[in-house]
Amino acid sequence: MIPSFWNRTVGHLISLTVLLWARTMLSLKVADIVGSNAEHIVQQNLNQIVLGVIKFTLIGIPASLVNSGLKYEVRMLSLLFRKSLTEHIQEQYLRKTNFYKASNLGGDSRIDNADQRVTQDIENFCNSLSDLYANLFKPILDVTLNFYKLSTTLGFRGPIFLFFYYALSASFKRLLMPSFGRLTARASELEGDYRTAHQRLIANSEEIAFYDGANREKNIISRLFQAVYHHATETNYLSYLTGIFDEFLVKYGSSITGYAVLALPVIEGRTGNRTAGDLTNEYVRNRQLLINLAKGVAQLIVLSNKVTSLAGLTARVSELLEMVNILDEAGSAPFKITSESTSESSSDEAHHHEIYEAEEKKFLVEWRERAERRRAARKSSNKPTVVNGGGTYFPGDMIKFNDVTLVNPDGKVLVEKLTFEVKRNCNVIVTGPNGSGKSSLFRVLGELWPLHHGTVTKPDNDCILFVPQKPYLVLGTLRDQIIYPHSEEEMKAQGATDKDLEHLLSLVDPSRTILNQWAWGDVRDWFNAFSGGQKQRVAMARLFYHTPIYGILDECTSAVSIEVEDRIYNTCKKLGITLFTVSHRPTLRKHHQFELNFNGEGGWSWLQIQEAYEDQ
Structure with a gap:
């Protein structure tokens, strides 16, 4: 799963890192252009307005390439992670008769819903893992660079005050947020049970038909689907409540705090002899930087949801790896004799x-x-x-x-x-x-x-x-x-x-x-x-x-x-x-x-x- 330096995965990881850095630099450049355009509009300088529009148009070309490249690299990383992990598991799972033992032998050696774990769980895990890197690196870069740019014009007090607000919000959220990792693992388990019920129906269709068991099987499958449905409903409701917190405190609350930070130069009388155009340029540019900073911090806070979901998928995949290793290490060890063999004697x-x-x-x-x-x-x-x-x-x-x-x-x-x-x-x-x-x-x-x-x-x-x-x-x-x-x-x-x-x-x-x-x-x-x-x-x-x-x-x-x-x-x-x-x-x-x-x-x-x- 961890690639060597010359592995293809490392190349895509470096490419993704460069693109994330480029996207942040483009965001800073956009902030400068937006601020300048606002200044020229206030000054009614038509030539500069036209030039600003041209600059904004031209920067859209590399921005489009970068955004599309980011999506491509994230998908490729997920695919390469899945390829590496799947090959590793299949190397042991399909070694000799391990696949048979996993499905047919009882006790701790058996892997429940093996098909679900090897296919869907690994795919979801790799998707979440590749998204995690992009959603972690870019916010950190955004926060660092936008904090530095803001501090040059507003001083350190404004950004630090904003950070204090986010830290307080994150701490409050940690106390209230449910265990999404546990919910994710449970959702995978329920989906596996539901899928297995349909597989059993297909595999034993003749016996079930002879028993006239259609109604009973319908009740079992319906019950399993209801478990999936109710769990998904509960998870969605908890996500809804968490989303209210995120929207209000992270989005609107940060906007209110941000506007207070932007007003610090006016409140403290540090405007000096600057013209209206200069003030407009500074306000709009700082506002754009502040929005970028707020988005970065907000993504870091919301990232906790994704980390807990990834933890649930990690648990499912790690259980699969552990059980495959147990099967491989057990080899052809003989079964333990139980008392049943003697208790069933004819005498x-x-x-x-x-x-x-x-x-x-x-x-x-x-x-x-x-x-x-x-x-x-x-x-x-x-x-x-x-x-x-x-x-x-x-x-x-x-x-x-x-x-x-x-x-x-x-x-x-x-x-x-x-x-x-x-x-x-x-x-x-x-x-x-x-x-x-x-x-x-x-x-x-x-x-x-x-x-x-x-x-x-x-x-x-x-x-x-x-x-x-x-x-x-x-x-x-x-x-x-x-x-x-x-x-x-x-x-x-x-x-x-x-x-x-x-x-x-x-x-x-x-x-x-x-x-x-x-x-x-x-x-x-x-x-x-x-x-x-x-x-x-x-x-x-x-x-x-x-x-x-x-x-x-x-x-x-x-x-x-x-x-x-x-x-x-x-x-x-x-x-x-x-x-x-x-x-x-x-x-x-x-x-x-x-x-x-x-x-x-x-x-x-x-x-x-x-x-x-x-x-x-």
């Missing part, structure tokens, strides 16, 4: 299962009855849905495909003339090579893809729940992970309690590895907080909570033990959940009555497997 789970077996059986019967009552109270659709130019969906209590053709968005036919019927309590395992249509089957069933041809009979979408291999974990509390897409209010409205959630989670986590570590109201980055097995357990607890008629399990038990896997399927049976399972694991076949196999060439087969399993 412990079996022991807990024996203790709570009777209680769980009673709870499952009650929970199933409650789910049946909720479904009976809901009004189901009784009208068929015809896809424009395609097939037809019919409402029903079973899942039935009749002469269905599965077509992907590219127009490729995956399966033709698919016909089968699945009644309740008849589990189906779906097999086949990648790209054969397994996931496409459920996208059509969930109405994410249009039905190209044939008819599908199925219950309402809220009676079918999809559980992917990598479950979607919503932004929110531990409770939200179980009840998604319900809110806490919706959970309470249907009579469920945290105690019920504890029962449901204990069905797949009898050793309480999750509840011993977190409370229901805890908010975490759950994707990184949970282990692979915990994610799948939470997803299955979510399935039990909603107790749909049909559940679709897409390789979602790969990170749990066989004992837990058996318990999941037995629990689904007790709750009356009929399952479609996408898996090639032979240990799961015993939990299914039928196999639907896709051969990857448009063909399919429907096999009854329960009898074959019993013969083994």
Whole structure:
């Protein structure tokens, strides 16, 4: 970030310094010309007036070049600062697997909103840093030179009196001014959270669509935007109050003080035998110098606002640098072993299962009855849905495909003339090579893809729940992970309690590895907080909570033990959940009555497997 002397950045920094000095000298020259023009107007000297206008016009040419050059150099410095800082961060952030660790590993190694920090925060920091130099050097130069010029005509008392006024104003402002650095850092954090929510929505769009979680995601994103909006409103209001102080004390107050300083020669009777033209020249010239001096001091006072904002951005960027350094220094150090690995053993789970077996059986019967009552109270659709130019969906209590053709968005036919019927309590395992249509089957069933041809009979979408291999974990509390897409209010409205959630989670986590570590109201980055097995357990607890008629399990038990896997399927049976399972694991076949196999060439087969399993 700090360039060497022969670096291109130093050249632009020197160029900016020269231009700032030139602008101040031009301002002094303009003050002399304005004073002379005023004197000639009072003397009614037409030739000198014309000459003064020509001088004023000519000085506008270098002034325009200098002003445009200043803007160019500030932008170039910002760009060079950003280039240097970005290359430094990327050198470490993209070294080996640091970028993966920053986004996927939990604990102190993870960088929250890494994309926001690497892009927008660095850009804002470099813009503020380049502006700071220009806004610091020029006011200091203006104050020094204009103070010297004023002191030659007014003496030192006038400028010193003005400085005393500004020092008093600055001290008073420091006592009242809020922490804009903290507000700036908080604004960047909120913007990052809002941006991340949209990225999560895009990355997990299919899972969210299967869960019918659009309303819940809308509420989350709206809440995050409201946080951004309210914080910006508060910051703008505080800036407004600070601006009132700046305008009155720094601008108008300094003008009043300045006029008093300009009147000192008249008040003290030091005008001598000077003519009206001389007095006018001196007054106008000193007024212009005083305005320049006032602007310089005012910029130095207002500079405190920019410094505090820069401090907030500096904190964000320095945190990024520190975390990248930690990642780089950590290298490939092994993870620390926690107690969870031993508490999840199959023997412990079996022991807990024996203790709570009777209680769980009673709870499952009650929970199933409650789910049946909720479904009976809901009004189901009784009208068929015809896809424009395609097939037809019919409402029903079973899942039935009749002469269905599965077509992907590219127009490729995956399966033709698919016909089968699945009644309740008849589990189906779906097999086949990648790209054969397994996931496409459920996208059509969930109405994410249009039905190209044939008819599908199925219950309402809220009676079918999809559980992917990598479950979607919503932004929110531990409770939200179980009840998604319900809110806490919706959970309470249907009579469920945290105690019920504890029962449901204990069905797949009898050793309480999750509840011993977190409370229901805890908010975490759950994707990184949970282990692979915990994610799948939470997803299955979510399935039990909603107790749909049909559940679709897409390789979602790969990170749990066989004992837990058996318990999941037995629990689904007790709750009356009929399952479609996408898996090639032979240990799961015993939990299914039928196999639907896709051969990857448009063909399919429907096999009854329960009898074959019993013969083994």
